[in-house]
Amino acid sequence: MSRLDRSLIAGAPAFAGLSPEALDDILSRAQIMRLPKGETAFRQGEPADRFFLLLHGRLRVTRINAEGAQILVRFIAPNDMFGVAMAIGAVTYPGTATAAVDSLALSWPNAAWTNLIAAYPSLAVKAMQSLGARLQDTQDRVLDLATHNVEQRIAGAVLKLARQAGRKTEEGVLIDIPLSRQDLAEMTGATLHTVSRTLSAWEAKGLVDCGRRRVVVRDEQGLTAIAKHAE
Amino acid sequence: MSRLDRSLIAGAPAFAGLSPEALDDILSRAQIMRLPKGETAFRQGEPADRFFLLLHGRLRVTRINAEGAQILVRFIAPNDMFGVAMAIGAVTYPGTATAAVDSLALSWPNAAWTNLIAAYPSLAVKAMQSLGARLQDTQDRVLDLATHNVEQRIAGAVLKLARQAGRKTEEGVLIDIPLSRQDLAEMTGATLHTVSRTLSAWEAKGLVDCGRRRVVVRDEQGLTAIAKHAE
DNA sequence: CGAAGTCTTGAATCGAATCAACGGAAGTGG
């Protein structure tokens, strides 16, 4: 008798197409964990001994370098796997995953990874594809940093977030994650000052509507135009 | 009777630990291809129908965006696999691979990938790890672009190349790939003008010795100091 | 040899960081 229902993970792309028995098997090795806002699932540099699946909420993944400079690597959405350091041969977590809102995750010990991909090879294929997609994304980000100016990059980041975590309201598309100026700065390689000025200018033009840790996109077209050709 | 000798691929990390029979099996499905300097193995956007292993030489992988801006993604060294778009679920090649010097590669049709990883699961594990390493590398590059100035980034790029493709000479470590100012600019998100000025300044200080498409590192220590804390 | 490709260097410009100060919102504790 399992304490966890298989419907918890049935929606995760990584487990798509697996039989109910397989899902139960996978779940039986999992441990559930609550992550109140601000808690970390793991920290950069810690020995990577578990991997995770987000059930509910949002996590921010950050990476910091020797000099203390930090970037925001990505946001993790429900049904995403994360912390799969073992699969890529890393012994420590390469970043820190913090709950941006109250969240819920499953976790498995690393030892389960080898067993699971042996038993369910489609899992390895899916993991590889999601890793590939992240590599593409990250390379696009390099291209973006190397070739666009700050305003274009902020526009791109906001649009991406609106697609990933947007919620339609009567005023526009609300980005449904607490998002500070500092967060946007760490996503785009700018300073919070420049982000603040840029958002203020956009607000004056009616492109966005924003407040404390909150951004609403009112004119997606307009932002797209900015992201494309600077002008 | 095979035309290709198994020693060709025995040195590739992806095939490490496989039996001679396995190597012969893998080789039997491969096709050898000469790539004179300047030729491409594949171009960005083309349907990805084959994957590759570099036997000899060096390839430059570039990626270009809609506006025509280009970055240099990486250099491929002998024994590296490349163009594994199929494994990551991409239908087209995400970049262009050009021979930087006369090169030699093996290639397999995509269909072979599924067969090979089914027959030799260690291949999938290795592929995943190398993909993971590239993701780490690319994320480090984002961090670098977001937090270091141009001089630091150029120093970092030169040091990395010296490690990857350095050849000791009596004058210092020669980067054994034709490397133009434009190449360094595309690696670091700078202009060729700034790269030229920077190298000139370093040459005056005795840190490097450089010429047309040629860079020799004379003072690795000094460059490391620049890469770390700008001054 | 001419032509194309590569590199250098100066001068002017501009985007974004830095420096600096302040206002307001949210959380904390008595």
Add this chain to the structure above:
DNA sequence: CCACTTCCGTTGATTCGATTCAAGACTTCG
């Protein structure tokens, strides 16, 4: 509930790194 602190955001002034614009020199190659 109010005072206090902390966090988050805004906006101006200034500075500086790097691009852009421009012209010329050197190399290599067909």
